[in-house]
Amino acid sequence: MSDAPTRTAHSANSTQSAPPTSNAVVAVLAFAGIVVALMQTTVIPIVPELPKLLDASASNTAWAVTATLLAAAVATPVVGRLGDMYGKRRMLLASIVLLISGSITCALSDSLIPMIAGRALQGLAAGVIPLGISIMRDVLPSERLAGSTALMSASLGVGGALGLPSAAFIANNFDWHVLFWTSAGLGAASLALVLLFVPESKVRTGGRFDLIGSVGMAVGLISLLLAVSKGGDWGWTSPTTLGLLACAIVTLTAWGFYELRTTQPLVDLRTSARRQVLFTNLASVTFGFSMFAMSLVLPQVLQLPEATGYGLGRSMLTVGLVLAPQGLVMMTMSALSARITKAKGPKVTLMLGAVVVAAGYSLSLVMMSEIWHFTLIACTIGAGIGFAYGSLPSLIMGAVPASETAAANSLNTLMRSIGTSLASALAGVVLAQMTTDFGGRALPSENAFKVVMAIGAGSAVLAFFVASFIPRQPAGGKRAPAADGATDTPKAAEAVSEKA
Template identity: 75%
Template sequence: MSEAPVRPTGPVRPADPRPNAVVAVLALAGITVSLMQTLVIPIVPELPGFLHASASDAAWAVTATLLAAAVATPVAGRLGDMFGKRLMLLVSLALLVTGSVVAALSDTLVPMIVGRALQGLAASVVPLGISIMRDELPPERLAGSTALMSASLGVGGALGLPAAAFIADHFDWHVLFWTSAALGVVALALVVLLVPESSVRSGGRFDAVGAAGLAVGLVSLLLAVSKGADWGWASGTTLGLFALAVVVLTAWGLFELRTARPLVDLRTTARRQVLFTNLASIAFGFSMFAMSLVLPQLLQLPTQTGYGLGRSMMTVGLVMAPQGLVMMAFAPVSAAVTRAKGPKITLMIGAVIVAAGYGLNILLMSQVWHLVLVSCVIGAGVGFAYGAMPALIMGAVPASETAAANSLNTLMRSIGTSVASAVAGVILAHMTTSLGGTALPSENAFKSVMAVGAGAAVLALVLASFLPGRPPADAPPAGAPAEPAAESVH
């Protein structure tokens, strides 16, 4: 049984959607969202004082964004496939602006958490942007453009850290969120003016039950992972949340397999190319974030430890900033390798480079330039990998499921970063040294986290080796024009 996709009525848009403008605007939107994610890092230690709250309560300003992003990403992707990717992109950017304004006006904990949660709901901008590119760009432009869009996550995060540190040092902390709101307004206006709406729609009925089930399962899982160190890994709360996540996600999966219009088509997700790309994405998300946890602490720890460099948060931002530029610089290289050898090879090359970067970090960690070099090497590897992942996903799913599939892949990376934070936190908390009666992570603790990061990259390499050398014969090639194929009903 099948149903033809819904297509919009009205004037037909021009055949050429001004690809350069579309790519530039979508990349700017991606950078804006990734800036939001690093915005609060420089003020995390001061948040309890700013919000008149305890440190554990103030930490919800970060956790709320993580949880909201996890829930919103697959939902927005599916809605984008059904009702229009540009429409959902505009909704996401509007939520970012609203959340930024709420946070900018807040002086207490609750409105800050609300604002940060609304900002987190905008996390689907990057997968939606990649999906719009598939619909709007000529095939020869797609690989490079999607690689650039993926790199925007790292670019925004890396450049946002020194910018946020500068603003926090020289202005009132509310300016951070006003800046985020202003960037969001600019991105929103440019999308309205320059990005066309795609005619590729799947139509159908939204799976509200599936969305609710996935939300409960993901929130339970990520809450246990992110708060387990504070609550205790063996505490009733943590174990109860893990158990709830297992039960709910299992029931959700069975429901999705039986429903006619699932939120996530698990049959498509189980295809070898999609499955192993998503598994490799978890490993890459873990590996990338491990560096983000280690390098700032190494730079800021006092020199009396013998391995800390005693630098400021501003220096941390400047050290991390080149990584984002390297990711952007390697986006076209990633695309060229993908065109020549296929995205599987590109992904494997990225895994090797990231693993080598962590190995280098174990040997070189005593000078600022050592850490700049390491961040650039790892950034190059991540640039390769993040450019290959959308190509792998889009090479294995029909155009009518592009946004949902890319959103799920983005979610897998987020799960990897959450697990990395938990694992690194355990290692750094249990391998300590004492300085003036204060327990600090030891040098071996940092080297252990680096070794685990290298191991995650090697795991991604192994998982990538199981990918098919080329897309299945019955799958549309990445960048191919959308066909008016009917959507299957299971």
Template identity: 70%
Template sequence: MSDTPAQPADAGGTAPGGTGTTDQVEASRANTVVAVLAFAGIVVSLMQTLVIPLVPQLPDLLHASASDATWAVTATLLASAVATPVVGRLGDMYGKRRMLLVSLVMLTAGSVVAALADSLTPMIVGRALQGLSAGVIPLGISIMRDELPAEKLASATAVMSASLGVGGALGLPAAALIADHYDWHVLFWVSAVAGALALVLVSALVAESKVRTGGRFDVVGALGLSAALVCLLLAISKGAAWGWGSGTTLGLFAAAVAVLLVWGAFQLRTPHALVDLRVAARRQVLFTNLASASFGFSMFAMALVLPQLLQLPTATGYGLGKSLLMSGLVMAPQGLVMMATAPLSARISRASGPKVTLILGALIVAGGYLLNTVLMAEVWQLVLVSCVIGAGVGLAYGSMPALVMGAVPVSETAAANSLNTLMRAIGTSVSSAVAGVILAQLTIAFGPVRLPSQNGFRTVMAVGAGAALLAALAASFIPRQRPASAAARGGQDAGAPTAVGAKG
């Protein structure tokens, strides 16, 4: 693709100064950009899933204690949280495609390091490098805003958002299959090859956006936010092991709050802030991010509950006794449903606005969880539940970028999308901790061990449904907007639910 961004079609559907052939060329280029960016998003989410089959075996594989081996997972979480807002801001300043390429280089390099690892330290380094690629999806959405014609933007961003779930759902059975039949290092070599392929495709087929903010990078703000996020997420992820009332855990929570307060005051005073808190406090952005955090919490509950239900012994009376591979195959249709729902999300947003799409998606997810409280005895029932929840996630994820981009300046797109992605990640981390506490408290005796009880799983599902309803409630406070179709006819004003042409 050339370095010139694709020009939007005019109201009559013809590219400026062009013909029907020009329209076809531009449409082909736009489709290529969407496919390449969505593939990059799938590769990143695949990286996060590949390690799941190895988690129980990591202490033996890495010659480390069980508590130390969990750092191979925690390192990715912390690196992702730190990288997402920083890379988004750098993308707005120095080029979104450039930072996307840097992120993919980190993914590929981290995969190679992990593939060569036989001990804990290089594995942690490799997983941390992989985590630094977490900004790929928000960067991809931001590139789409800059490069695509207006009429393609809503469906393209919905597909890009859905790629997160697709990679996760398809990655689990693939990872289980590879882990069962090959040396575990092959998992990371697969990730390295996929990352390298994405890197080549983006380099060859995606143009650099000319939309830049300029200014200086807020190093102090980046360090402050990184410190706060590390303290917060470390306390959340390690709280169960360290003890929720331990001095270390409480100290980290207190440090996170203190650093965030100081960081916020600094951001309001600095002229080139990492995060424009005044923009983030706009009603549309604020409530979209709050809904995203609640939705991230809700979505992850399913990923914790369904695999355990499938793999627990049948002698428990509610476990289905399936293998990890079978569990992955049961979860895989969810990702396909998410991708299939993405165009529907765009159509609903065009007709009624992305606020309606987000609320509808959250209500469907809540319904899926409630359905799961009564349907958990057969494999087909769990497939049905995962597909219902996947449909709701696909609708909601497709609407969030439109809501964020419809309220921020074009020059701050990547930073705003990255903050939204970060909010979802924080919700997911909190969900993992809360579900872990619930399942640790509600148990049954099974021989010499205690396993999560059926009531424990039902409680987690009820909490997931409540979080989805909370997301719908937060979304209800988002300002009402004109549908995207009306906005496009009316000149794409700043209130349009799609972000095309939005002004700060």
């Protein structure tokens, strides 16, 4: 094969002697990514019932969702760095084991504390998708890489879209614990498949783990995300919210100075500051915002009573079925995304995705009165997200050494998560302020939903603008030489590692 000199002997031999194995690796890793994404939607159908099911207040049961968010934010960059140091497959397996453990804990729980603990364990598995992308870079032949990483990246949205109708069906027809037993079963299947079909990458950085940096990042991120996600409940000007925001600013600033001065940082901020990586990550924040804004609005409008004049009065199961095609569209678009990337470069694909997402949100401003309107809007936005998410790994991996792939992809995934958190907070403020009276209840008004969708369109336009600053990449699937001495080959990365 033409790229054999740039591969390790192990990966070159495996791709030459057994091409079908590449298909198995891609399928298994994509399945693992979808399983982790499914976990995020598992509790959505039962969120309104959790106070009764767990004998706790609504504000306390909300931690079943918040705990997953916080755990994922902390685990994703840490697991990525550990994968670069000690083996990506090893950390992938550890993440899946945590998912299974968390699912079993939730399945056995009937009270609040075990549920929160289980959901936090599930959140610790969020690093599966960036680890999977990094494994693909190390073990797949070059001609398979763009399409495979695009599919893996899109699995986050695919799993979320397909998980909602599945979870709603289970919640409506079985005991709620079955949701988590199902999650545990899928996790076990994923674990077995990874053990059977996914090889370990030989690309390692070695070195010493940055414990101080990981603690500092955890404190800063938890403070920031707690303030953003709970500020609406606590009050945006409350001492708790303001104190957490101040803590986040001070801690993350100090963490940044420390990371720039340590020899083996958790996050290489100099690499992250490269123009291509920086603007790709900023675009990821805005795309994460766009994706979640839709997820907040469409289910609510579909479920609100018809008597409001704009709600459709549908069940959660119907909501899931209406929005499920979005996941299939994302999967299809990830393959098309790889073709466009090969022909025009990943920057063009990312900007095209932003245009399609903006068009989908624009449709929502005039079309939200029929069932098929919602499916069309969701599929259009999903197509744009599929383009964008499919191009992000190519942009990141084209600018970082192979030995830092997992950490860089993990940071990019974290940026998307921060975008979704910001979308949740901002949309929550809009929906809480713009209300209408319905039978003595204050419900979000039709204009409130349109404002949120308009903000989603604006964030897609912002993503297009940010993406325009990314250096243009060559077409034909070739990577531009990485800046600042970075290298794109495993062997070169190993050489750099040995010299360090």
